[in-house]
Amino acid sequence: MGLYIRLAWRNLLRNKKRSSVTALGITLGIGFCITTLAIMDGLSHDLITGTTQGQVGHIQVHEQDYLAKRQLQQTIENNSQVVAELRELSSVKAAAARLYSFGYLSKGNKSIGVSLLGVEPEHERQVTSLAEQIIDGSFLSQPTPWPKGQALSEEQLALDEQLTEQAIANAFAELDGLDTTSSELQSHTNELIDTLAPLPFSLPNVILGVKLAKNLQANVGDEITLLFETAQGAQQSLDLQVAGISRQGTDLIDRTRMIFHIQDLQKLLQLPNQSHEIAISTIDLNKVDLAQQVISDVLAASYPKLSVQTWSQLRPDILALIQSNQALMGTLVFIIFLIAGVGVMNAMLVSVMERRKELSLLKALGLKGPNVVWLVTIETLVLTFVASIAGLVMGVVLGSYLQKYGWDISQFGEFSLAGVGMTSALKAKLTLNNLFIPVIVMFVIALLAALYPAFSAARLLPAQGMRAS
């Protein structure tokens, strides 16, 4: 063994130029692969955290048909109990309920369609970075003080019936061309509505997406008016106040998003103690499937109509993006290794050809075919070993630089991949796998590349090289 390594090492040193060119190929291959893998992992990591912290969370709970139809009525009932139960679980770090709807927002003579999002500000902070996206004003805190609506009394119900009949009669009368304007009917009706769904004591605070605010020319502190529909289908309008402006990074969201305190939106839509979605942050994202199982099991008993999904089930596009990204990088790495492998094979072939006489001598002196295969293979392994160490150093240096300082991609513009706003510096992520997989793969490839030269060396006849001519 010692002799083989000595022979291998000295043979490599014998043609320093060829050996170092081949080694350089291996070194660059490994160094580049480590860096590439680290960037890839960094990108995947950014995408996943961008997705989970941006909006999705690790896990979400919905009414079972909500994701397919997204109708206002498909809510999680008993929201506060469900959320409280979820927060009890040891695998759950935080849980935040949300309510969604649509409306029409106007200020002055401008009107824009908006999507409404109701959140629990303190819990949302622990699940996503929504609160950190505020670029002007402040995030929401307390719900707006709002008088409780009351159920109608017997007399009021009778009055309601009477008013309805009168309204129908008036409508027919109007058709007949009679003047039926009745201020009394209007004021009675308003009284009833006030009892059922009274106005808040102050203007509810909302957050506007940055592009929405710009298009409306709305600033923090401005009053705006929202036209919306309650869960019962009644059209209503309400004045609101802009408390903050947020930038999420995705054009569509920044153009249409409007955020409420969930309790305010529940009042508006008349969906008390209901939500459309509960976003959950778990203790360990790597064990999200386990947490999903636990949550499903817990909810299944008391709330059979709820379903539980992980981030990757909710955003299969992100998962697909990560996977195609990995496939692309994998192909790149494979090509690099193939080139390095061809380099190794070529170098070893030339080296074997040059040393035909010596190898024949060794066979004449009693080395067998397998010994010669081993001799050439060890030479390749020694070369790969030395070059791998250099490649590891290169990969670690480059990778940790990119891990610390990132790769500034802001020069290419604001980045948003599949609706996930990316930070402008792409940070690499060095892991043990990133370091050792390229080295191991390189060794396998070098071994394969050594096979042909080694076997052609082993086939040399012992007598062939001995002829004087």
Add this chain to the structure above:
Amino acid sequence: MIKLNQINKIFSDKHQSFHCLKDLNLEVKQGEFTVIAGPSGSGKSTLLNIIGLLDKPSSGSYEFDGQNVAKLNNNQLADIRREKIGFVFQAYNLMPVLTALENTEMIMEFCNVDKKVRRQRAMETLEAVGLGEFKNRFPAQLSGGQQQRVAVARAIAAQPLLVVADEPTANLDSHSTESLLDLMQSLNQELGVTFLFSSHDPRVIDRAHRVVHLQDGQIVKDVCTNNNDQQVAV
């Protein structure tokens, strides 16, 4: 120790074939110091290759050290070569990347001889061939004669039964030729190692105890002299 019976060697390729050794019979005993003499192209190397188990005869039987070696496969032949035969070739004898000492040690290392034992034996052998002080030189740093001495040292250090030397002095000047032959002869006498070598140089042939004359692949004369005196011509 060596018994060749009706050995034929025919080299053939697609276009032609060449009958190199013809019905050759030869017996060599333990301890001989024998030269295969003959003009260039007479088949000396071919015969030594067969005797040294580097090549196989086309037909005929060969018994080496009491064993019929005609039927052995390449790996078995390699084992016998490594364990029992030492080689000195005309050129390309040494591994260029190993020192004189390492070259001398090499075969013992392949035979897994204990490191201390082989190191000592290699050193003694190297000193015996007069190259003790050159042990750390690489072949390129030695003269042609010195290289052949290292080759002889390597051949005998592993204590073989037989040393086969194919024109070992062909590339040497007369002085180096003399001292190499002195060395081989003394090793033959002191250690009893059988030496079988080839040459077409009369000065070398004169030193042998037995001269086998080869011509066109046939033995034309086989003379025992037992005479070390160079002055007497055969």
